[in-house]
Amino acid sequence: MSESVEKTDTLFREQQDRYRGTVFLPKTSFPMRGNLPKREPEILAQWAETGLDEQIREAGRKAERIFTLHDGPPYANGHIHIGHALNKVMKDVINRAHRMDGAEVRYMPGWDCHGLPIEWKVEEEYRKKGKDKDAVPVLQFRAECREYAAKWVEAQREDFKRLGIQAEWDHRYVTMDFSSEAQIVEEIGKFLLNGRLYRGLRPVMWSPVEKTALAEAEVEYHDITSTTLFVAFPNVKDPTEGHKLEGVSAVIWTTTPWTIPVNRALAAGPEILYSVIQVTSVKEGSLVPVGAKLLIAEDRLTAFAEEAGLNAYNVLHSLPGQALEGAVFAHPLRGRGFDYDVPLLLGEFVTTDAGTGLVHMAPAHGHDDFMLCRAHGVEVTEEVRDNGTYVEWMPELGGVHVFKATQPVCSLLTEVREVAQKAGRPACGLMAQAEIIHSYPHSWRSKKPVIFRATPQWFIAMEPREGDEGGPGLREKALNALEDITFVPASARRRLTSMIEQRPDWCISRQRSWGVPIAVFVEKRTGEVLRDAEVMARVVQSFQERGADAWYDTDPAIYLGEGRNPDDYDQVFDIVDVWFESGCSHRFVLHQEGVNYPADLYLEGSDQHRGWFQSSLLESVGAEGEASYKAVVTNGFVLDGQGRKMSKSLGNTIGPKDVTETLGADVLRLWVLNSDTNEDLRISKEILKQQGELYRRVRNTLRWLLGALEGFEAEEAIPLGWEDVSAPADKVLHKLFPEDAARALRYKTTEKARKALPLLEQYILHRLYELYQRIQEAVQTHQWNGVYPLLHNFCNNELSAFYFDIRKDCLYCDPKDSPKRRAARTVLDILHRALTTWLAPALVFTAEESWQARFGTESSVHAERFFVPEDGWHNPVLIxxxxxxxxxxxxxxxxxxxxxxxxxxxxxxxxxxxxxxxxxxxxxxxxxxxxxxxxxxxxxxxxxxxxxxxxxxxxxxxxxxxxxxxxxxxxxxxxxxxxxxxxxxxxxx
Structure with a gap:
């Protein structure tokens, strides 16, 4: 470098230093790094200290409309998981958006505190200490359950608060409050008195481990390997004249060998064509006797021959299923203590998709089996105990657990086959055996397989019953109510509708200790339930005063009243299904003063179509005559980054605390809002890292706005066409009024002023108008998918990479009062107000930090309304x-x-x-x-x-x-x- 060039550069740098202080460079206290894990708790503490929630609650009473999102209660049995966080963040965004749109928002969080989730945890502690739950007095056990639930209600409340969830935390509901328990039993009483509650013997899903009935929502499905059997039932009576089955054996196929001993009938499809074949040759190892005559659906012959090892057979004749009506077969274990006949019945549910087209009926252990056998007068016997073992008097198998019965059952079936074969009798017993992998129901608590088991349970009838209040049944009423409900996504309507269409009567009883009892009496002599409004009123009053524990230590005579002898009645101690309890929650939340009924919105995971959405609908329609909600929004499940279900065994779980302690709650909230919540979502450290980068870009946008607005005063806003709608035109046109006046401040653009603005500023204002329309659409439809990605793209692509890039020169270097600089700063003021209020429902901490960096800690963005662009800004030609x-x-x-x-x-x-x-x-x-x-x-x-x-x-x-x-x-x-x-x-x- 020459000496003259070096001198020139030195002189230029000296001149730069001379003028550096005259350049209007951005200045702000809003830091580049959010440091959210540290900063967010400080903001939470500030909100608590200033009583922000109370201020918002008080201000909401002035609103012209109310918005109520009714909270579905999570179980109080552990710290929240990522699914809880997803759901609560979605609710919080919707609530905050409605509040900032001008509504009073009523949101009372709730918890489900009864039933197996809590009881199972307390029993686990017993087992660790070697204690016998059955030896503990029931009221002591219930007290320990209550204490356990209360601990986790408080823990989860703090977990949710850490995520920035705003709610009436001191006005929460829990199902174990005395008032809640009283209202739950009052709702049971409504079904009792309107005739829909009855006791009956029905097959229900039963957990042998937990010794209780389970609802469909308490069951999850896992693949298991099961033994499959082909079993021959020898004919003992022909059907109608002209169709001889002498010497013929009906062959069934089953994946549950343990149900063979409790078989009571066979079923055939009336429209299916069946063939009688005679086996002429078998492969080595086949169990089918040569010469055996077998009855099998024509469509299943080839598959059966392959699976049973048949080389050749002759079709003797064929006949339709309806021609089999009246045929009777012997139980395959006849001679081993199972000496009764098995009638063949016709069932529309029988198909030829698998097996043989003939189905064996165990009426105590299957819904179709039960309904068909009961319709034909076939006896339904209870031969499996609550722990999953056969009754002691079961021939050959007494005391054996059904899940360990496959080998002994197969042995018995093998023995009867060999005896029949040696005696030259028709084929009987085991014809083939294999294994299959299939989906099977498991308890989602114990993770153990469940069975269908017929037991006396309490049901709510879906169809009209004798003594019912009249009119259509509960099913029809519920389906009619669904027609007026909005679903997001819309496809969810069919899912809930089909479930209501297909569901059997609602089994609401559970054989446990912790919960609200089905507080009714049954007359011993007649077996009839006592339907007396005065008795139920006394029970409700007792529960109001002492909670559900009163049912266990109050003299029944007090409830029954004068004129009834307690010795004539059985007091029912089954507890009510927790889904019924949570379905009742509308009673102790939505019927308060200042709350909408029906609720404007229910929002839960997609699994709640078979859970809370359904139980709430059935309970409210059955008790109140209408649905408890106007709209239903569902979210998907959270999977790991590879699309796998999260599990501790895979080591792929991510908890909310993991995120808040490393990245901050706002990053977790941004992940929710950047995901398609209608579908299953994925989360991983890498995905969260990407969200952190997106967050950084939005934060940098806010930071640059704040820096560029340093020193901005009301007088600087361009006067031409900008007017404060609350002040005379000759006053300052844009002023930061305190308190309510600040919220009334609105930019209003005349046509003349809009055209006087630089084209670039006109374009930015038009884009703000468009974005606000999308936000308004989300507020009205509760559909926020895509909104915050739009805001992020606006910040990144149209502001940081375009508008800011262009206007930096003007903002930094133009004379302070130049029209172009003032126009730009006026628009930056608008941008800051708009973006901060629009981001506030999602990035609750960052938006607050941005607002207070400009307006002081005495104010809060969450006490503001959304910034509303003027219609005059709409100019699509600019696009x-x-x-x-x-x-x-x-x-x-x-x-x-x-x-x-x-x-x-x-x-x-x-x-x-x-x-x-x-x-x-x-x-x-x-x-x-x-x-x-x-x-x-x-x-x-x-x-x-x-x-x-x-x-x-x-x-x-x-x-x-x-x-x-x-x-x-x-x-x-x-x-x-x-x-x-x-x-x-x-x-x-």
Missing amino acids: EHWELVRQVRRRVNTALEAARREGLIGSSLEAQVILSLTPEEQAASEGVDWATLCLASEVHLQEGSDADPVQVRRADGQKCARCWRVLPDVGQNEEHTHLCLRCVEAVSA
Whole structure:
């Protein structure tokens, strides 16, 4: 470097230092790094100290409308998991958005505290200590369950608060409150008195481990390997005349060998064609006797021959299923204590999808079996105990657990086959055995398989019953109610509808200790349940005073009243299904003053179509005559980054605490809002890292806005056309009024003012108008998918990479009071208010930090309304205009980058651009400052040239020590010889 060049550079740097203080560089206390794990708890503490929730609650009472989202109660049995976080964040965003849209929001969080989830945990502690639960007095056990649940209610409440969830935390509901227990039993009483509650023997899903009935929602499905059997039942009576089955054996197929001993009938499809075959040759190892005559569906012959090892057989004759009606077969274990006949019945549910087209019926252990056998007077016997073992008097198998019965059952079936074969009798017993992997129901608590088991249970009838209140049944009423309910996504409507259409009567009884008892009496002599409104009223009053424990230590005579002898009645101690309890929650939440009934919204995971959505619908329709909700939103499940279900064994779980302690709750909330919550979601450390990067970009946008607005005062806002709708026109046009007046402040743009604004500012205001329309759509539809990705893209692509990039020169270097700078700062003020309020429902901590960095800690963004753009900002013509301009700008940027790589220029401010435009582009250029737009020192326009549309040269003139533009007018001022004339004006002001 020559000595003269070095002196020139030194002098320029000295001049830069001289003018550095005159450049309006961004200044803000809002840090670049969020440090959310530390900062968020501080903000929570500040909210608690200032009583923000109480302030919001009080302010909400002035609202003209109420919005109520009824909270589905999670179980209080452990810290919250990521699914809880997903669900609560979605609810919080919707609640906050409605509040900032002008509604009073009523949101009382709740917890489910009864039933197996709690009882099972307490029993686990007993087992660790070697204690016998059955030896503990029931009230002591219930007290320990209550204590356990109370601990976790408090723990989960703090977990949810840490996520920034806003709720009436001191007005929460739990199902174990005395008032809740009283209202639950009152709801049971309504079904009792309207005739829908009855006791009956029905097969229900039963957990042998937990010794209780389970609801469908308490069951999950896992693949297991089961032994499959083909079993022959020898005929003992022909069906109708003309169809002889003498010597023929019906063959069934089953995946549950343990149900063979409790078989009571066979079923055939009336429209299925059946064949009688005679086996002529078998493969080595086949169990089927040569010469055996077997009855099998024609469509299943080939598959059966393959699976049973048949080489050849003859079809003797065929007959339709309806011709089999009246046939009777022997139980395959006849001679081993099972000496009864097995009738063949016709069932529409029988198919030829698998097996033999003939189904064996164990009426105590299957819904179809039960319904068909009961309709034909076949006895339903209880031969499996609550722990899953056969009764002691079961021949050969007494005391054997059903899940260990496969081998002994197969042995018995093998023995009877061999005896029949030696005696020359028709085929009987085991014909083939194999294994199959299939989906099977398991208890989601114990993770053990369940069985269907017929036991006396309490049911709510889905169809009209004798003594019912009249009119349509519960099923029909529920289906009618669904027609007026909004579903998000819309496809969820069919899912819930089909479940209501197909569900059997609702089994509401459980054989446990912790919960609300089905507080009714049954007359011993008749077996009839006592339906007396006065008795039920006394029970409800007792529960109000002492809770459900009163049922266990109160003299039944007090409830029964005068004229009834307690010795004549059985007191029922089954507890009610927890789904019925949570379904009742609308009674102790939505019927309070100032709360909407029905609720505006229920929002839970998609599994709640068979859980809370359904139980709430059936309970409210059955007791109140209408649905308890107007709309239902569902979210998917959370999977790991590879799409697998989370489990501790896989080591792929991520808890909310893991995220809040490393990245912060706002990053977790952003993950929720950037996901398609209608489908299953994925989460992993890498996905969260990506969300952290998205968060950083949004935060940087807010930071730059705050920095660029440093020192912004009301008087600086451009006066032309901007008016405060709450103040006379001759007053300050844009002022930060305190308290309520601040929220009343609105920018209002006249047509004249809008056209006077620079085109770029007009475009930004139009984009804000469009974004707000999308936010309004989300508020009304509860569908927030895609909203926050739009806001992120706006911040990143249209502000940081475009608008801010272009306006930096004007904001930093223009004279303080230049019209263009004031217009830009006015729009930045709008942007900050709009973005901060629009981001507040999702990024609750960051939005608060951004708001208070500008307006002070005495204020809160969460006490504000959404910023509402004016209709006058809507100008869709600008979209096409600016898309064309931006296409040209991208061409120029490409050429500037090439010039930098070639060493022609250093920065773009050293460039002079010769820009060739088409006539269409020329027309769009009116009012466009191309030099500012392209970050060049000079841009000259000429008519379009396909050969060289963009030419880059070194700009003429000298480099300004303040704005760094290379311009011919640098040095023309004698006092400021290193400045351009614009900068001279700025420093001289």
